[in-house]
Amino acid sequence: MNITARKSPRLAAEKLEELRRFPTPTVANAIETFQVRTRVTGVTDSRIRCLFPGLGPVVGYACTATILSHRPASQPRRVSRRDYWEFLRSFGRPCISVVQDLSPVPSGAYWGEVNSNMHKSLGSQGVITNGTVRDLDEVERSGFHLFASGVQVSHGHAHLEDFDVPVEVFGMTVLPGDLIHADKHGAVVIPHEVAHEVAGAARQIELSEKPMLEACRLENPIDELDRLISPEY
Numbered sequence: 001m002n003i004t005a006r007k008s009p010r011l012a013a014e015k016l017e018e019l020r021r022f023p024t025p026t027v028a029n030a031i032e033t034f035q036v037r038t039r040v041t042g043v044t045d046s047r048i049r050c051l052f053p054g055l056g057p058v059v060g061y062a063c064t065a066t067i068l069s070h071r072p073a074s075q076p077r078r079v080s081r082r083d084y085w086e087f088l089r090s091f092g093r094p095c096i097s098v099v100q101d102l103s104p105v106p107s108g109a110y111w112g113e114v115n116s117n118m119h120k121s122l123g124s125q126g127v128i129t130n131g132t133v134r135d136l137d138e139v140e141r142s143g144f145h146l147f148a149s150g151v152q153v154s155h156g157h158a159h160l161e162d163f164d165v166p167v168e169v170f171g172m173t174v175l176p177g178d179l180i181h182a183d184k185h186g187a188v189v190i191p192h193e194v195a196h197e198v199a200g201a202a203r204q205i206e207l208s209e210k211p212m213l214e215a216c217r218l219e220n221p222i223d224e225l226d227r228l229i230s231p232e233y
Contacts, residue, residue, distance in 0.1 A: 067100070
């Protein structure tokens with residue numbers, strides 16, 4: 001269990017709502033300004049699919065779990081699903097489920113209409129999983145966000161393996177209690193040590209881009225763009 005993340009104080013509701021107003025790429029750019037990690041750390045790669053981009057950005061703390069979908073569950077089960085449900089219910093909102101399918105290749109959708117509504121009723125706003133999903137129309141109507149590797153007809157042997165453990169999805173390592181921001185572009189972990197400053201940095205990013213966008217309206221913008229844009233770009 002990630003003791004550091006779980007003990008870190010959570011942001012106030014208004015701070016989380018402020019973060020939700022920004023697209024995830026802007027949040028990622030804002031985090032870069034603090035130089036607390038590399039630019040390719042704490043972000044998802046191009047394999048992630050946002051199934052419901054119209055739901056907009058989602059912000060919350062990671063409630064993690066692992067599943068298997070390619071073979072039946074071992075007997076006796078490694079963990080109790082009731083314990084997992086109780087853990088999720090007591091985790092505190094806002095919560096985002098981050099679930100790693102440990103199968104070599106996802107072989108069944110753990111997430112459909114019933115499981116999504118069940119998780120929503122227990123406090124989760126959505127799931128980020130390298131596994132697969134189904135029942136898209138029904139889940140979208142519920143307002144539960146789905147970020148996944150793809151869509152699959154069958155649930156196969158999908159079952160819970162463990163929870164409240166470190167996971168990795170789409171190249172992004174997530175520890176229990178990490179702060180997550182996600183939208184149609186993917187997801188990013190917001191470092192706890194700078195979380196309270198990220199919204200302000202995101203506003204500065206947007207302000208800094210305005211002159212560049214205005215320069216694009218010039219008849220010949222090259223000189224102005226060369227002056228405004230960082231040489232490393």
